[in-house]
Amino acid sequence: MTRESLSSPESALASLAADCYQCGKCTAGCPMAPRMDAPPTKIVRLVQIGAWDAALRAESIWQCVSCQTCSTRCPKSVDCAAVMDALRQLSFERHAAPPAAQSVMLFQRAFLDNIRRYGRLNEIDLIARFKGEVFLKSRSLAFLFRDAGLARQLHQRGKLHLTGEKVRDRAVVERIFHRSGLGGAA
Amino acid sequence: MNLGYYPGCALHGSSDDYEQSIRACLGALGIRLDEIDDWICCGATAAHSLNHKLATALPARNLALAQRQGCSEMLAPCPMCSGQLLRAGQALASDPALRTEIAAMVEADVDAAPRVLNIIQVFERVGLTTLAGAVAKPLKDLKPACYYGCLLVRPPTVVDFDDAEQPQSMEAVVAALGAKPVAWNFKTECCGAGMTMASPETVLELSGKILANAAAHGANCLVAACPMCHVNLDMKQSAIEDYTGVKYGLPVYYLTDLVGMALGLGAGQLGADRHFVAAREA
Numbered sequence: 001m002t003r004e005s006l007s008s009p010e011s012a013l014a015s016l017a018a019d020c021y022q023c024g025k026c027t028a029g030c031p032m033a034p035r036m037d038a039p040p041t042k043i044v045r046l047v048q049i050g051a052w053d054a055a056l057r058a059e060s061i062w063q064c065v066s067c068q069t070c071s072t073r074c075p076k077s078v079d080c081a082a083v084m085d086a087l088r089q090l091s092f093e094r095h096a097a098p099p100a101a102q103s104v105m106l107f108q109r110a111f112l113d114n115i116r117r118y119g120r121l122n123e124i125d126l127i128a129r130f131k132g133e134v135f136l137k138s139r140s141l142a143f144l145f146r147d148a149g150l151a152r153q154l155h156q157r158g159k160l161h162l163t164g165e166k167v168r169d170r171a172v173v174e175r176i177f178h179r180s181g182l183g184g185a186a
Numbered sequence: 187m188n189l190g191y192y193p194g195c196a197l198h199g200s201s202d203d204y205e206q207s208i209r210a211c212l213g214a215l216g217i218r219l220d221e222i223d224d225w226i227c228c229g230a231t232a233a234h235s236l237n238h239k240l241a242t243a244l245p246a247r248n249l250a251l252a253q254r255q256g257c258s259e260m261l262a263p264c265p266m267c268s269g270q271l272l273r274a275g276q277a278l279a280s281d282p283a284l285r286t287e288i289a290a291m292v293e294a295d296v297d298a299a300p301r302v303l304n305i306i307q308v309f310e311r312v313g314l315t316t317l318a319g320a321v322a323k324p325l326k327d328l329k330p331a332c333y334y335g336c337l338l339v340r341p342p343t344v345v346d347f348d349d350a351e352q353p354q355s356m357e358a359v360v361a362a363l364g365a366k367p368v369a370w371n372f373k374t375e376c377c378g379a380g381m382t383m384a385s386p387e388t389v390l391e392l393s394g395k396i397l398a399n400a401a402a403h404g405a406n407c408l409v410a411a412c413p414m415c416h417v418n419l420d421m422k423q424s425a426i427e428d429y430t431g432v433k434y435g436l437p438v439y440y441l442t443d444l445v446g447m448a449l450g451l452g453a454g455q456l457g458a459d460r461h462f463v464a465a466r467e468a
Binding site for chain 1: 202225229244
């Protein structure tokens with residue numbers, strides 16, 4: 001455990017988690033807890049004791065569906081969902097996400113890159129890029145073609161838009177991303 | 187009534203049946219929607235997961251555009267969008283230094299953010315008595331499981347709407363239409379949200395439990411107010427049936443579909459004929 005400066009992401013995280021007394025209510029209500037390596041209560045504890053490596057490499061922070069049940073029910077008002085968000089950002093920035101979490105991380109990264117370019121989500125472009133990236137990592141044809149039949153069904157219902165919308169002022173969107181630190185290829 | 191309107195990406199993408207439903211339904215109630223010019227994505231889960239600044243900046247830009255358009259109240263029918271807009275508005279209002287920083291970042295200041303409304307609040311604004319009085323075709327054969335999902339009611343510190351554990355506002359709307367909403371347990375459980383692409387099993391499992399609980403309590407349809415929930419419960423329903431081995435065949439309506447049908451609009455006008463699970467005959 002290293003001593004962090006007051007303004008570090010770690011100290012911000014530690015103060016978010018400080019009031020937790022480990023009652024376990026967050027985990028009790030978490031819809032993903034049964035599948036998690038480290039459920040919410042444990043993640044918060046890892047943050048409290050400064051076990052950053054274990055927290056940032058946990059798969060569970062990427063399994064979290066951001067349903068906000070933990071934060072809503074916490075008797076100590078710990079914003080556990082915000083702890084998960086802050087850990088995901090750090091894990092992403094430090095390339096610490098474990099292999100099992102790559103798919104979720106790649107999807108979110110592709111989503112942001114899509115918004116950076118168009119200002120609004122272009123679904124076809126997002127799916128193509130996400131599937132392509134996962135395929136390059138996993139070489140899984142099953143994943144590549146999973147749900148391919150849905151395209152036809154979406155088309156039949158007029159829900160498939162081959163050309164997505166773009167905002168007019170895409171330059172300002174690019175500048176906003178640049179100022180956030182995610183300019184260029186996210 | 188005139189309202190600002192922030193559709194969000196889903197309603198201009200594969201969930202444009204929701205926008206069709208909203209426009210038809212609110213149009214029939216005399217509500218005019220004034221879309222925010224050149225709105226951008228709210229950033230959704232990707233932004234709040236990967237970049238906290240963007241998660242505030244993207245909604246802040248939209249609040250500023252809405253304000254510039256002179257809009258004091260704005261409907262954001264997608265609960266992801268409305269949650270992010272509300273969260274950003276509150277962060278800016280409570281932290282002057284952050285507001286200055288974000289104003290520079292998005293090249294627009296937010297000093298009077300519009301009030302952000304969800305779709306249920308619009309019906310409450312119309313008034314449930316007025317709504318009941320406008321019903322042309324009571325939905326008396328409908329026993330809906332009203333499904334709120336996560337972000338309409340959570341976290342209460344952000345959305346400040348209804349009850350986070352036992353909401354009743356959607357039941358009140360459908361009851362005013364003559365339907366008989368069922369009591370059930372999964373109205374605020376998560377459907378798997380944005381995991382549809384990245385972790386399909388998550389959606390099959392979580393949404394499967396929601397369908398099972400609705401069926402077990404005698405529902406003959408579900409009602410949702412979120413485009414993502416609708417995708418997971420409607421578009422993925424046959425995949426869920428394959429995964430769990432249980433056949434549900436439960437139509438999933440947007441709340442505006444039911445209000446529109448009760449007002450006398452047809453499924454085709456509302457876009458309810460574009461769902462995956464066929465709508466029930468009215």
